[in-house]
Structure formats: structure tokens, C-alpha cells
Amino acid sequence: xxxxxxxxxxxxxxxxxxxxxxxxxxxxxxxxxxxxxxxxxxxxxxxxxxxxxxxxxxxxxxxxxxxxxxxxxxxxxxxxxxxxxxxxxxxxxxxxxxxxxxxxxxxxxxxxxxxxxxx
Amino acid sequence: xxxxxxxxxxxxxxxxxxxxxxxxxxxxxxxxxxxxxxxxxxxxxxxxxxxxxxxxxxxxxxxxxxxxxxxxxxxxxxxxxxxxxxxxxxxxxxxxxxxxxxxxxxxxxxxxxxxxxxxxxxxxxxxxxxxxxxxxxxxxxxxxxxxxxxxxxxxxxxxxxxxxxxxxxxxxxxxxxxxxxxxxxxxxxxxxxxxxxxxxxxxxxxxxxxxxxxxxxxxxxxxxxxxxxxxxxxxxxxxxxxxxxxxxxxxxxxxxxxxxxxxxxxxxxxxxxxxxxxxxxx
Numbered sequence: 027x028x029x030x031x032x033x034x035x036x037x038x039x040x041x042x043x044x045x046x047x048x049x050x051x052x053x054x055x056x057x058x059x060x061x062x063x064x065x066x067x068x069x070x071x072x073x074x075x076x077x078x079x080x081x082x083x084x085x086x087x088x089x090x091x092x093x094x095x096x097x098x099x100x101x102x103x104x105x106x107x108x109x110x111x112x113x114x115x116x117x118x119x120x121x122x123x124x125x126x127x128x129x130x131x132x133x134x135x136x137x138x139x140x141x142x143x144x145x
Numbered sequence: 146x147x148x149x150x151x152x153x154x155x156x157x158x159x160x161x162x163x164x165x166x167x168x169x170x171x172x173x174x175x176x177x178x179x180x181x182x183x184x185x186x187x188x189x190x191x192x193x194x195x196x197x198x199x200x201x202x203x204x205x206x207x208x209x210x211x212x213x214x215x216x217x218x219x220x221x222x223x224x225x226x227x228x229x230x231x232x233x234x235x236x237x238x239x240x241x242x243x244x245x246x247x248x249x250x251x252x253x254x255x256x257x258x259x260x261x262x263x264x265x266x267x268x269x270x271x272x273x274x275x276x277x278x279x280x281x282x283x284x285x286x287x288x289x290x291x292x293x294x295x296x297x298x299x300x301x302x303x304x305x306x307x308x309x310x311x312x313x314x315x316x317x318x319x320x321x322x323x324x325x326x327x328x329x330x331x332x333x334x335x336x337x338x339x340x341x342x343x344x345x346x347x348x349x350x351x352x353x354x355x356x357x358x359x360x361x362x363x364x365x366x367x368x369x370x371x372x373x374x375x376x377x378x379x380x381x382x383x384x385x386x387x388x389x390x391x392x393x394x395x396x397x398x399x400x401x402x403x404x405x406x407x408x409x410x411x412x413x414x415x416x417x418x419x420x421x422x423x424x425x426x427x
């Protein structure tokens with residue numbers, strides 16, 4: 027199973043980024059090999075549609091689950107179409123969130139915000 | 146009017162008196178065109194009370210996909226500059242509210258799976274107030290951007306004198322409005338907040354290379370931060386309009402002060418002449 031986590035820094039000790047679409051990096055964690063890698067979020071400085079672009083990036087990485095504090099409705103539509111499981115992050119490091127996930131302790135993310143669009 | 150000239154009245158924020166200045170300038174301009182570019186909440190018609198001649202629905206094109214033809218190749222979604230398209234499991238997802246109607250996706254689709262479908266964005270109104278042509282547009286509730294409405298309004302500039310009542314702020318709508326202006330009249334309040342927003346819109350018009358001057362509105366005897374800003378930043382002060390209870394009363398009941406007061410009629414006629422002189426000099 028492949029898990030994605032929006033990351034402030036390229037380290038498992040890093041905090042989870044408060045933003046999904048504009049996170050600097052994504053941690054891609056493979057539960058089978060217990061290995062992790064970090065990818066740049068090409069959407070982090072997009073003038074608009076960052077959530078959609080970031081979600082497309084994760085779909086293209088064949089991610090099965092996303093651990094995040096929050097997500098906007100457009101990104102959620104892309105990830106739900108890909109049947110990605112959305113989980114609510116807790117205020118701990120990426121490694122601790124992954125550990126919590128593996129123990130089945132993370133609740134599903136049901137709150138979808140309407141985005142932070144501007145004119 | 147000997148020359149074709151378009152003047153945009155701008156403010157950087159709402160409530161500075163932009164519409165009051167625009168409609169009264171237009172009312173003393175004789176044969177001219179007034180365009181209300183505040184497409185999110187047009188209100189110039191409340192003062193000019195134009196006899197309406199026509200209404201036109203303005204549409205914008207949005208992509209629709211034929212799923213029988215789309216093979217999920219991602220050429221369109223990779224190319225979309227606004228990220229209004231995504232492809233999941235070979236299926237195209239379209240986000241119309243993110244789409245800027247550039248048309249690139251239909252052009253690129255190798256399968257011919259995308260078509261442009263017109264959607265109503267708002268209504269453009271044409272009318273007249275005596276010799277003044279009055280134009281306005283109103284965006285449908287919930288639309289993300291009124292820029293195409295402003296583009297549609299600008300196609301109606303016929304030459305001669307055009308006075309544009311600009312949208313508030315200094316965002317996309319204001320940017321589109323300034324593009325078409327020869328001269329920008331910035332209306333500013335005597336407050337710190339007013340000064341901050343004056344600075345933003347002044348920076349924008351400067352960046353776009355448009356000549357501008359400020360009208361200091363609602364002035365009192367107290368220190369005026371907007372005046373201090375103008376003096377410190379080389380922004381010419383074209384006029385001051387002192388706070389006046391009577392002007393506020395007349396304006397708040399939707400009347401034109403230039404039609405009720407000879408002194409104000411003279412004030413706005415002189416202001417218009419000064420603006421035209423400044424604009425022609427620039």
C-alpha cells in the first residue's frame with residue numbers, strides 16, 4: 027500500500043504541512059517495503075488550481091491513501107475518483123502519523139473545505 | 146469631443162466615492178459614454194437612470210467531454226495552464242469554475258473528444274441618459290470571474306469621451322479595466338486604510354504605464370494620509386472634494402448632485418476639463 031503525506035521538509039521527522047495543495051513536498055511511503063521517498067510538489071506555487079494539480083500528482087504516483095490535516099473540494103474530487111482513502115492527520119511527525127495509520131488509529135477525513143480561491 | 150479618450154475612475158477600495166465621481170463627471174460630459182465596470186455589483190444606473198435600449202447575454206465557452214471518444218491520454222490536462230482538468234483512471238475530470246476559457250484543450254485533443262459549450266456569465270445592458278450612452282454588465286451570482294464581461298463592455302467603446310466607473314480593489318477586474326484606459330483618476334479617502342489601498346492601485350497603474358492623478362475625496366481639516374502618500378510618491382493631486390453632508394444626502398437617495406446644485410455642476414465641469422487637459426498632456 028502506498029501512503030502520501032504533505033511534508034514541510036524531506037524527512038520522516040518533519041511536520042505534516044498544514045496545506046495540502048501548497049505543501050513543499052509529499053512523502054510517499056510504501057508499507058510493503060517500509061521505504062519512503064520525497065517528491066517535489068509542482069503545484070506549490072501555482073496561481074490557481076493547486077489542489078487539483080497536487081491531487082493529480084498523487085494519483086499518478088498510484089497512491090492508495092492520503093494523510094492530511096485538510097483538503098479542498100476540487101482535490102478531494104480527483105482523489106475520490108481514484109478511490110484514494112482520505113485520513114485526518116494528528117499533530118505529530120510524518121513517521122508517527124504513518125505508525126498511527128498502520129495501527130488503524132487515524133480517523134477518516136470527512137471535512138472537505140470549499141477551497142481558498144481568489145479572483 | 147475632438148479626441149478619443151478613455152478615463153478610468155478607480156479607487157483601490159470600495160466606498161471612496163468612485164461611482165459618485167464617475168456618474169457626475171459623465172452627467173456633465175454631454176455626448177459621451179459611461180461604462181460601469183463594477184460587474185459584481187453595478188450601481189451607476191441608480192444615478193443615471195438610463196432608458197434601457199437592449200440586453201445581451203454574455204457567454205463564455207467551457208469544455209465538455211464525450212467519454213466515448215476520450216481515451217484519457219492527458220494531453221489536455223498536462224497542457225492546461227489553470228489546472229482545470231485532471232485525468233483519473235483514464236477518465237477526464239473537468240473543473241469549470243477553475244477554467245479560464247482559453248480553448249487550448251479543444252485545440253489539442255487528438256480524439257476530438259472535447260467541445261466548447263457556451264455558458265451564461267451575465268448580462269450586458271445598453272441604454273442612454275440624455276446624450277450620454279450608458280453601459281453596464283452584471284455577473285451571474287456565483288461566477289468566479291467577471292473579466293470576460295469587462296472585455297465585452299470594452300468592445301462598445303465607440304470613440305469620443307468614455308468614462309469608466311472601475312471595479313473596486315486592484316485585482317483581475319481592475320487590471321482588465323486599466324488596459325483600456327488612457328488616463329486613470331484615483332479616488333481616495335482621508336484614512337490610513339484609504340491610503341494603503343490608494344498605494345496598491347497607484348502601483349498597479351504605474352506598473353501598467355498609465356498616467357494617473359488622485360482626487361482627494363471627503364477631505365476634512367484633519368491630516369490626510371492619502372494626500373501625504375500622493376505628495377511623497379509623485380502622484381499628482383488633481384482636486385480635493387471636501388466632506389459635505391448635502392452631497393452625501395443627495396447621493397444616498399440616488400440623485401446626481403450636478404443636477405441639483407449649480408455649484409457642483411460647475412465643480413464637476415471644471416474637474417472634467419482639468420482631467421482632459423492632464424490626459425492630453427500625458
